Amino acid sequence: MTxxxxxxxxxxxxxxxxxxxxADAWDAPGASxxxxxxxxxxxxxxxxxxxxxxxVSMGTFAVLVAIVFAFAVDPAVRARSIGGAMVWVTxxxxxxxxxxxxxxxxxxxxxLTGVLLAPIDPGALFLGxxxxxxxxxxxxxxxxxPVFALFFNLGFQGSIPALAAVVVLATAGFIALGTLFGAIxxxxxxxxxxIPILLLPLLAPVVIFASAATQRLLVGRxxxxxxxxxxxxxAFDLVFLFLCTALFxxxxxx
Amino acid sequence: xxxxxAPAPALAxxxxxxxxxxxxxxxxxxxxxxxxxxxxxxxPNGAGKTTLLRILCGAVKPTRGTVTIDGxxxxxxxxxxxxxxLLSHQTFLYPGLTAAENLDFYARLYGLPRRxxxxxxxxxxxxxxxxxGDRARTFSxxxxxxxxxxxxxxxxxxxxxxxxxxxxxxxxASAMLRxxxxxxxxxxxxxxxxxxNLSQGLEQADRxxxxxxxxxVSDEPRGAVDTAAFERVYxxxxxxxx
Numbered sequence: 001m002t003x004x005x006x007x008x009x010x011x012x013x014x015x016x017x018x019x020x021x022x023a024d025a026w027d028a029p030g031a032s033x034x035x036x037x038x039x040x041x042x043x044x045x046x047x048x049x050x051x052x053x054x055x056v057s058m059g060t061f062a063v064l065v066a067i068v069f070a071f072a073v074d075p076a077v078r079a080r081s082i083g084g085a086m087v088w089v090t091x092x093x094x095x096x097x098x099x100x101x102x103x104x105x106x107x108x109x110x111x112l113t114g115v116l117l118a119p120i121d122p123g124a125l126f127l128g129x130x131x132x133x134x135x136x137x138x139x140x141x142x143x144x145x146p147v148f149a150l151f152f153n154l155g156f157q158g159s160i161p162a163l164a165a166v167v168v169l170a171t172a173g174f175i176a177l178g179t180l181f182g183a184i185x186x187x188x189x190x191x192x193x194x195i196p197i198l199l200l201p202l203l204a205p206v207v208i209f210a211s212a213a214t215q216r217l218l219v220g221r222x223x224x225x226x227x228x229x230x231x232x233x234x235a236f237d238l239v240f241l242f243l244c245t246a247l248f249x250x251x252x253x254x
Numbered sequence: 255x256x257x258x259x260a261p262a263p264a265l266a267x268x269x270x271x272x273x274x275x276x277x278x279x280x281x282x283x284x285x286x287x288x289x290x291x292x293x294x295x296x297x298p299n300g301a302g303k304t305t306l307l308r309i310l311c312g313a314v315k316p317t318r319g320t321v322t323i324d325g326x327x328x329x330x331x332x333x334x335x336x337x338x339x340l341l342s343h344q345t346f347l348y349p350g351l352t353a354a355e356n357l358d359f360y361a362r363l364y365g366l367p368r369r370x371x372x373x374x375x376x377x378x379x380x381x382x383x384x385x386x387g388d389r390a391r392t393f394s395x396x397x398x399x400x401x402x403x404x405x406x407x408x409x410x411x412x413x414x415x416x417x418x419x420x421x422x423x424x425x426x427a428s429a430m431l432r433x434x435x436x437x438x439x440x441x442x443x444x445x446x447x448x449x450x451n452l453s454q455g456l457e458q459a460d461r462x463x464x465x466x467x468x469x470x471v472s473d474e475p476r477g478a479v480d481t482a483a484f485e486r487v488y489x490x491x492x493x494x495x496x
Contacts, residue, residue: 109346
């Protein structure tokens with residue numbers, strides 16, 4: 001009878017089958033870029049689904065910020081006139097909180113070294129992390145928007161698809177920069193404290209366009225009125241995603 | 255008729271050096287290993303053995319020199335990285351993933367065919383088949399080391415680098431590791447084993463190297479090494495080179 005920790009005679013004991021296994025692995029064409037992206041994203045999402053560390057910490061932080069705003073904002077100020085800015089400042093800070101944790105997963109047991117020893121394209125690693133971070137951030141935003149609507153009585157009057165487009169486009173650029181700077185911060189002694197210092201100045205245009213578009217939609221302006229902001233956010237996304245993917249290999253070197 | 259070109263060595267290092275600022279970690283290491291060769295590198299703490307292994311697998315860039323796997327420079331080629339496996343002090347595992355999920359993740363990165371079957375075989379080979387669904391976080395140090403060994407060998411690397419693989423293993427697990435290392439001696443796989451343990455290190459070695467202060471101060475075939483006298487010889491060499 002074998003116990004849980006007792007090694008049984010493995011398949012590689014037979015030389016013929018061992019050679020077949022080797023040939024199988026050596027002749028394989030390797031994982032495609034898309035398969036590598038999915039492997040990394042899947043792994044991160046699996047880890048987050050298990051621990052819910054980031055969802056809980058970022059979600060709790062966002063609710064607390066909403067409560068602080070609810071007490072701090074003068075009732076004489078119409079919340080509708082500053083709602084867009086409040087929501088995006090909260091998204092930004094909550095997101096920044098989660099970026100460091102995303103790379104902390106890779107530092108435990110030096111797993112990142114194991115990943116980098118594999119024949120993985122650095123761009124695939126970056127996009128996989130970006131994809132998983134996007135999913136987590138969008139889940140947190142799905143909480144932030146209703147919480148602010150509830151606390152500030154922001155009866156949404158604009159186009160829901162347009163608001164969704166603003167959220168997705170602004171988040172994509174934010175997470176692209178956050179994922180890159182999270183990786184840089186993970187390699188420094190300053191660690192997570194470095195992320196907001198690097199991230200916030202570069203994110204100013206994204207926050208400005210996202211706040212302005214959200215504000216317009218909050219007061220019931222039609223989707224066509226935020227088209228220019230959507231185009232700008234899309235342009236930033238393309239630039240950020242391209243640059244971050246291209247620079248990621250250099251960041252990962254040693 | 256022209257003579258057939260000699261096959262490229264399985265692993266070769268040419269003038270490899272690594273400096274951290276003014277401090278040398280590896281100095282002037284030159285060697286070639288043929289397919290199937292098993293080399294054990296001994297050395298005291300701080301001799302640069304781990305740094306050398308990390309250079310050989312491409313995890314650390316040398317300050318000077320090159321490393322090639324089957325003639326392809328490491329770092330320049332995905333092919334070279336596919337052929338190398340490193341077992342380090344750290345396990346390179348995700349503690350929040352189960353044993354099977356960890357191996358499946360690496361199998362996906364390497365694009366291995368028959369992924370599920372390979373993962374099961376790998377778990378079986380290190381005796382963790384009944385713990386496949388348990389998170390790596392819940393494993394003892396020895397079990398984590400066995401899972402790390404399964405990860406190292408999952409993609410059937412032709413060059414296997416082992417950094418103190420016996421650390422944290424109980425006698426039963428050490429025997430299992432020895433059996434795995436014996437199976438690696440199939441004439442096709444090149445193994446570099448770094449260890450402090452003289453008796454374990456000599457067991458499978460074809461070549462015995464002593465590294466002190468970053469340099470290889472001796473490199474001898476196993477047959478030339480007197481097992482009984484090795485501890486004294488090793489101590490003398492370390493003292494002379496330090």
